[in-house]
Amino acid sequence: MELKVNGKIIKGVGGLYSIRLNAGDADKLRCELPLEGDILLCKGRGVFRHEKLTLLAGDNVTVRVDTELMLAGDRDARASHAKRDTEEADAGVLIDEVLPRKNELIRPPMANLDLLFVVFAAAKPQPILQTIDKLITIAEYKKLSPVIIITKADLAPDAAEEYAALYRKCGFDVFIEGEGMDGSALENFIRQNADKVSAFAGASGVGKSTLMNRLFPSLGLTTGEISAKTARGKHTTRHIELYPLDRQFGEGASGYIADTPGFSMLDFVQYDFYTKDDLPYVFREFEPYIGRCRYTKCTHTKEEGCALLEAVKNGEIPKERHESYLAFYEVLKNKHDWDRK
Ligand SMILES: Nc1nc2c(ncn2[C@@H]2O[C@H](COP(=O)(O)OP(=O)(O)O)[C@@H](O)[C@H]2O)c(=O)[nH]1
Ligand SMILES: [Mg+2]
Ligand SMILES: [Zn+2]
Incomplete structure (x- = not known):
């Protein structure tokens, strides 16, 4: 019999994933199998590799379980938790689908x-x-x-x-x-x-x-x-x-x-996650000052009449944070070809 159950990837090491089953689904599986605990060890379908889809810790997944294959699998391995945490996948179990991510x-x-x-x-x-x-x-x-x-x-x-x-x-x-x-x-x-x-x-x-x-x-x-x-x-x-x-x-x-x-x-520095246009909005304390500068295209780096620079001068925005802003701006301003991650 083939069953589909849902769970979450709680660990992934070398292409082998630990899936913690949702409570109801663990029960469902236990009706068919002498399952201990609620963790399955399995790999992803080959197609994920072809699609260059990297499975991540935190992913919600659907797992396909072939109960006959799993029963025929090494029961001793399943019985021993120590062994289960090593490199072997459970027989007859495969990650079938990755549910849409909220973020990554x-x-x-x-x-x-x-x-x-x-x-x-x-x-x-x-x-x-x-x-x-x-x-x-x-x-x-x-x-x-x-x-x-x-x-x-x-x-x-x-x-x-x-x-x-x-x-x-x-x-x-x-x-x-x-x-x-x-x-x-x-x-x-x-x-x-x-x-x-x-x-x-x-x-x-x-x-x-x-x-x-x-x-x-x-x-x-x-x-x-x-x-x-x-x-x-x-x-x-x-x-x-x-x-x-x-x-x-x-x-x-x-x-x-x-x-x-x-x-x-x-x-860490290799990755560019956002553009320079996003930059003022990812410093939450800048928010009250955005839109109040003299120039609409103000970069908040050195302009006259910049509300943000004024706030830094007055101590309303910590200068350390504005220094980070300047450093990120320097890196981002010369980038055109975004590979957003
Ligand atoms: N003095 C002191 N040392 C700490 C504290 N927290 C961690 N350490 C030491 O810092 C080192 C690194 O800790 P670890 O938890 O492995 O850091 P991680 O890499 O961020 O997980 C260890 O030697 C800890 O004993 C702390 O609150 N005070
Ligand atoms: Mg650590
Ligand atoms: Zn400004």
Whole structure:
């Protein structure tokens, strides 16, 4: 018998995807098969490759299950969770269809996000505001609400407060975190958004995995692999993985939270997501000033009578943010041939 069931890609490594089935569909499958848990391991149809369709963590998919083939498959492999997490797909299971995406990101590569936590450290590594602003503006452009998290405040409490003030002034929600600090405000925020799909994004080493482990110990316990120890003894996240929030908050929580491997500055600057015409609109604190400049074609870089430059001078817009704007403008102004991602 052939069955079609729906679920979400929660992890993809080397062309092998972990699909978490929707609750009703997992039940449907369990009527036919001795399925343990609600995760299927499978590949995508070959046609996806031909169409150059990259399956992403967060994708909602339809999976085709041949129950006879699956039953005939290696049951021992299915019984052992450890083995299941290795390279073998379940027999008779294939991703058949990818449902339309609400949005997609290339860095980190994910689909259907509601919220993006932009994470940076108050120190170690020293934040590069341009990188942070780039991530924020991409999130704004894709219409996923960016929320700022400043980590390692224990190492540089004053710097953490200054960065927080800067981004709060622009109208963002900001959370300050650090070793030995009370993370309950952020935990509450995530609990209130437990029906959403969110991700922790930011450069590697800023403390994303550490924070996730601290806030959501039950996610770590059930998966045991939020931070895998490498030979060097460092915690690294090698791939994106979505963690179901019901593990932490109980059945009503239908959302997911993702840890991502982060990115290097180099990965990041290669991608152009929006044009220079979009640029003023992806800085939310610029909004009240747009349309008030002397020249209708004002670029807000150096013109006389620019309302935005005036606001920077008066301290209404943080000058660091306008510096990011200028830097992005410089890159974007010479580009004509957009490969929008
Ligand atoms: N002092 C301090 N160190 C931290 C904090 N969070 C993470 N670290 C350290 O920073 C390093 C990188 O953390 P990790 O969570 O792997 O960063 P990720 O790459 O963003 O996931 C590790 O050595 C952590 O122990 C923090 O709040 N305070
Ligand atoms: Mg990590
Ligand atoms: Zn202007």
